[in-house]
Amino acid sequence: MIYQHLKQRNEHNPHAIAIIKETEEIPNQAMVSEVDHLIRNFQKFGLDKVTPLAIVLQKSEVIWAAIIAASHLEISVMLVDPHLKEEEMQKIMTMYQTDYVLREINSKAIDSLGYNEWYELSCFEHVFLIGNIGEHAACWNEYLKPEVNQSHLVFLTSGSTKIPSAVVKKMESFMLDGKRIGEALGIVPEDRILCATPTYHIYGTICGCFVPFLCGASVSFTGAYVLPSSLEKKIDKQACNILMAVPAHYKMLVEHVHKPLDQIRIALSATSPLQDDLMLTCKEKLNLSIQNIYGSSEAGVVSIQRNPQSIGEATNVGVPVDGVDVMLDETSPFEFDGKTVYEVLIKSDSLAKGYLRKEEVDDSGYVVEDGWWRTGDLAYLSKENELHLVGRLNITINVNGKKVNPYEIEEVLSQHPAIEDSVVVGEHDPIRGEMAVAYVVVKNHITEAELLEYCRAKLSDFKVPRRIEFRDDLPKTAAGKVRRKEVR
Template identity: 30%
Template sequence: MSTPTDPPRTLGTLVSDAAARWPERTAVEQEGHRLGFAELYLRVERAAARLAGAGLTRKSTAVLLFDNTVDCVIALLAVARTGARLVTAEPHSTPAQLTALADELGRLTLIGPAERLAALRGSGPWPGQAVEVGEVLHGDAPATSTPRPAAPAGPAGDEPFLYQFSSGSTGAPKAAVHTQDNLVRGAEIYRESYGYGPADTVVTAVPLLHSFGLVAGLVTSLLTGARLVVLGRFAPGRLLSQLARTGATVLVATPLAYDLLTRSGAAAPEASLSLRLCLSSGAALHPGTGQRFTERLGVEISEVYGCTEAGIIASQRAVSGSAPSAGGGGVGSPAPGVELRIVDDAGESVPPGSAGLLLVRTPAMFLGYLDRPEATAEVLREGWYATGDLARLDEDGRLHLIGRKDSFINVGGKKVNPVEVERVLLGHPLLTEAVVWGESLADGGQRVRATVVASGPLSTAELSRHCREHLQPHQVPGGVEFVDSLPKSSSGKTRRAEVAAAAARRTSGTIDQGGARS
């Protein structure tokens, strides 16, 4: 792993180095269409030159509107090569969402497929420019023997590059700013943690424009010479067929993707796969999902704990079928190069084994929040990032998460940890998902509410009995709403605020009514 004193690197450097070391090896593949590292380098250089010709500079801000495709890989690397800023947005962002981004960030350059840009143009005037993918990426495929074009002056690796919107530990969404060197250092952690190498084929079922997919998928593959397989739009059957066809050794996916895989009729126990490593991040992995996945596909899932601001923090190989722990499940040991501190409200370190606020310092630490100096100062404390998570370290140095400091529910002056209640709820065999939140009451207090997804008939009376066996009376949800699914981001993370807001708008049954969900 590089040291803090090493010169900062760029994604362009990774591409050119990979082209020199492994020119003929497949760099990226989609449904049998392959680009070698040398050809990828040429396509990125040419695309970067065309983007520069279209007016993209280091002062520009670009938004990519792609699913996981080869075009997305080329466009992302070409933007990085120009030195422009890159905003991560959902590929099917609405005009209103993009306009809100432009209001905050200024004039944006949209880059995407012609049909997607045409749909946006049809919705009204756009305060910026749009560049069709065909204008910069396509054309005659260059032969790998074609002389490389002279590289224009590239950006510095320590310049602001990636704007990733995150709620961080202070609530309101804001743009966390990363450099290209941050991404490379994050990839080094994955290489050292999991042994990525040229013999690996990495399949990513996570959007490349999200931190986990970008670093654990694309950047680590470029760094190590691994072959990256992208899927286009995610579908369980397509993913399973690609895992088998490509001989994939590494899968990068969300808990939602793993759950859908285990429920797919194609996921037979006798499926012949070459997987050695399955990484999961974005949300907590339900123990039942891990158990079913191992039973059907023959490999355990390794959970990764991290955040947008700091990158990968800790990881461990999950034990399939392990029961949820009422005290908080361990998320593993600190990743290579990562430092941890557990502190009290005064910022002083707590004794070993005690709970407190988790501070981290990682090689992939962000620069701060864009145009949010107060929010940045609140979370960056003398080089440490305050995650907002309450945690403890056990005697073996493993990290255990307890909950979010700002999410505890005040029930009659007693604090209820929603994560603890969710773990108990998910311990019921008929519950597959659960979100616990605090409902404000007229007297200024709160009551515990839960929104859950059941896999079969379940009465609220039975769920109440289950909760009362494992929780204190003030922790038991005073209201439960059964739904068919929970809203999620494209990375598979549950949109908790949307769950609470939607439940507040509807009439939900209380847990004492004794009703049933079929």
């Protein structure tokens, strides 16, 4: 399905630009040529619908070409962060072992993974390594059925333990998500998209690959870690008019870019909450009206903030896109900042099929009942029927039976001029059950006592952190999410 669409796009306009690189622009016909080259080599090396492939690469255009080639051959693909430490990489590749892996060429990778056979493979004038690392792990078997014409994309996402869960989604669901986002935002072939998020993250895959691909637009990729000057340069030099980024990127742009980014007509943000003051500063300083997009690895895209009157409201994630139903579970209310909020339930044909099942990984959070998935997200509906996302059910802190949303405390801390970054987690307390503990990165000197006094002036007593610890930085994913379970 994906490959056929690429061929149709090429037949319609072979010279239209698919991918924008630093020194060249790749037209549709060159993209088809690279994908065809990968298809021939995947077949030559023995890959098929029962031999899943792990892609561990940095170059987004190669990842995208490999996904298209694999989908044509009905090969299931697992995307892995190439910046993982080798020990982490080995653990993941052992737990969720695939038959083949596509990686950068280096001897350390060959030695550590114990390849049975390996070959050099070129794509977009770069040479990579594709290796046979043995028989896939048993957790793949329920998704590898020769008689079924279907392949999957697998994403690693943080779960209730430090071991990532492997979310399994049908290739077709990404086509649906890409189409829905493109239609909701009115993206057209003349648009030039800058995707600042890595394509091994689901936000980068959907918005950086499938959206421009299905809309006939062009896309420019950045690396996982990018300087604000590089973003500004790409926007200007490559004439990009759509920016798909995460809060960390917008924070960098506000601090380091000194002229309005007037050419950006759509600025999307996802993966973690934006602060109100950051959205306001982006508008005032950079002329960016940031629109929140809400989704997850399990659900794909859920909603997009599209109402111009509500842009600037950090919690506002808009109304559901076509084909996605949202319901709030009003049987279990929670209190947040004076409002009653509820768990979000989602029904969509883009829902994941499940996880690669391992005993070490808790997949109990993915339960679909009568087509509805409990997300664990907490939200309320505004008068305009727009969804406001305020926190997570499974990170709610239970203080003497009172539910504390850590996002509310983080919002207060973020407004203090001395705070650079913060995260709040619950820790066991023998008297209260749990207590809130804040971990902060500061820009200017401030004491714990001063911060606690500030919190007491802004929060109810039971919400005030019982302890504040200072850190040089906070552990984050490549997409900018704080790894809450690793801060302690």
